[in-house]
Amino acid sequence: MNFIETRGNDGQHPEQVSFSEAILTPIASYGGLYSPQSLPELNEAFLNAHLSADYKTLARSMLDAFDVDIDNPIIDRALELYDGFDDPSNPVPVVRVSEDLYVSELYHGPTRAFKDMALQPFGIVLSSIAQNRNENYLILTATSGDTGPAALETFKNRANVRVACMYPIGGTSDVQRLQMVTEDASNLKVIGVKGDFDDTQNALKRLLASKSFKQTLKEKHIHLSAANSVNFGRIIFQTIYHVHSYLELVRQNAIAMGEKVYLDVPSGNFGNALGGYYAMKMGLPVEKILIASNRNNILTQLIRTGVYDLRTMEVVPTTSPAMDILISSNIERVLFDLFGAERTKALMQKLETDQCYELTAKEHQQIQSIFAADFCDDQQGKKYIKDAFAQGYLMDPHTATCFKAYETCREKPLKTIVYSTAEWTKFSPVIANALTGEVDSHDIDALKTIAQEAGIEIPGMISELFDKEVTQTSVIEKENIEREILAFL
Ligand SMILES: *Cc1c(COP(=O)(O)O)cnc(C)c1O
Numbered sequence: 001m002n003f004i005e006t007r008g009n010d011g012q013h014p015e016q017v018s019f020s021e022a023i024l025t026p027i028a029s030y031g032g033l034y035s036p037q038s039l040p041e042l043n044e045a046f047l048n049a050h051l052s053a054d055y056k057t058l059a060r061s062m063l064d065a066f067d068v069d070i071d072n073p074i075i076d077r078a079l080e081l082y083d084g085f086d087d088p089s090n091p092v093p094v095v096r097v098s099e100d101l102y103v104s105e106l107y108h109g110p111t112r113a114f115k116d117m118a119l120q121p122f123g124i125v126l127s128s129i130a131q132n133r134n135e136n137y138l139i140l141t142a143t144s145g146d147t148g149p150a151a152l153e154t155f156k157n158r159a160n161v162r163v164a165c166m167y168p169i170g171g172t173s174d175v176q177r178l179q180m181v182t183e184d185a186s187n188l189k190v191i192g193v194k195g196d197f198d199d200t201q202n203a204l205k206r207l208l209a210s211k212s213f214k215q216t217l218k219e220k221h222i223h224l225s226a227a228n229s230v231n232f233g234r235i236i237f238q239t240i241y242h243v244h245s246y247l248e249l250v251r252q253n254a255i256a257m258g259e260k261v262y263l264d265v266p267s268g269n270f271g272n273a274l275g276g277y278y279a280m281k282m283g284l285p286v287e288k289i290l291i292a293s294n295r296n297n298i299l300t301q302l303i304r305t306g307v308y309d310l311r312t313m314e315v316v317p318t319t320s321p322a323m324d325i326l327i328s329s330n331i332e333r334v335l336f337d338l339f340g341a342e343r344t345k346a347l348m349q350k351l352e353t354d355q356c357y358e359l360t361a362k363e364h365q366q367i368q369s370i371f372a373a374d375f376c377d378d379q380q381g382k383k384y385i386k387d388a389f390a391q392g393y394l395m396d397p398h399t400a401t402c403f404k405a406y407e408t409c410r411e412k413p414l415k416t417i418v419y420s421t422a423e424w425t426k427f428s429p430v431i432a433n434a435l436t437g438e439v440d441s442h443d444i445d446a447l448k449t450i451a452q453e454a455g456i457e458i459p460g461m462i463s464e465l466f467d468k469e470v471t472q473t474s475v476i477e478k479e480n481i482e483r484e485i486l487a488f489l
Helices: 019-024 044-049 055-066 072-084 115-133 147-155 174-181 197-209 211-219 232-251 271-282 298-305 331-339 341-354 361-370 378-390 397-409 424-436 443-454 460-467 478-488
Strands: 002-005 034-036 094-098 101-105 136-142 161-168 188-194 222-226 261-266 286-293 307-309 356-358 371-375 416-420 474-477
Touching (some): 034 232, 115 161, 174 424, 232 271, 286 361, 286 397, 298 361, 331 361, 371 397, 397 416, 424 443, 474 478
Parallel strands (some): 101 416, 136 161, 261 286, 286 371
């Protein structure tokens, strides 16, 4: 399978690239993204054939269907990392919470958030390609809290890869920050940036596009890459669990094969939802994809009105910080898939110059035939957490936003798969407050509160963090990122 560019070709980049090229050098002509030229089909025979297959087998078949140019032994080693999840035989449990609502838990990996689903195997894939080519890579990543720990974890001590990870100071939970600043491998650099997530993501995009920065790296024989969700190497692994979750519902006799479901996705940069979109396009029986947001509700606006307008919006910090994003990068791939490169380029340029674009009525209709959206503010989110807990289900504030969309966006009484993107341990102060009204400003106190309230234990991998030595101490202004990274190299 080959990849083409969402904003068309500028005559300098290759017109098509392979999967491995697309993941090594993810930025395309005019600042666009690489997208698959065509998608494989997952018909009912494929789904039936995988009803009794385990997660890794399904993943292998889907990567085969995508015809990726990665050798089988590397794929096998990459997928083996799912054995490190809580239950190797089922890394993504799907549990019924109420009526039609099922939760697909994507957080059972080493850093307790859904980023592990893609980044765990991605680390092996990327480092193996780099080794085969005898090349060295610098992975730049901007994180709002979960990508960073997952990227550091997957690339720690891997050959031919170094990671520079930027996070917004104060924009993450204690646990997230500790997961990053206690990583001490020599190929890892963690940088706290004064600003919000969009600032750090924009700084990352500028660096990726910077000729002078690339030139300096070239002199050091280092290639530049990115592990953010614009990288298709992540999206492909995020398509698999949507199919898996559907099959789980069939296995649990919740639905018959072929019956449609809603996918209900807590969304920020739209990588998770994009995986669902591709799965649907490939043939997974999906009625609609519900896009859940917090008060940074630009996606709700786009899907409801057809207008993406940044002019009146500013990022507001919420209790679901992984979704405190207004520039939602992966929407571009949906626009490209539906409307083509020329139109996508025009829309994206309009966004850059005017901070706003507007779809035509017909385009908007197409979007609405696939997506519905709602947003959930922090107060409502806490109520959903409390109510779900009363029903016996403990969830994090990102997942909670989906419960609102479940209530307001379904037009039909179909089974709904909510994607749970983080374990309770990662956002404990909000959850403790929702459950007991107590205000704990430190994660460790909140973790204890919840553990007591729910009659469970704080997982060892989380409680250990508080005793670990902090080895990563850089905190800088966003203007100094380039200099800081060059000093690390
Ligand atoms: C990254 C993340 C999201 C948002 O996912 P996108 O793919 O960026 O839309 C939601 N919840 C949590 C906990 C996350 O870590």
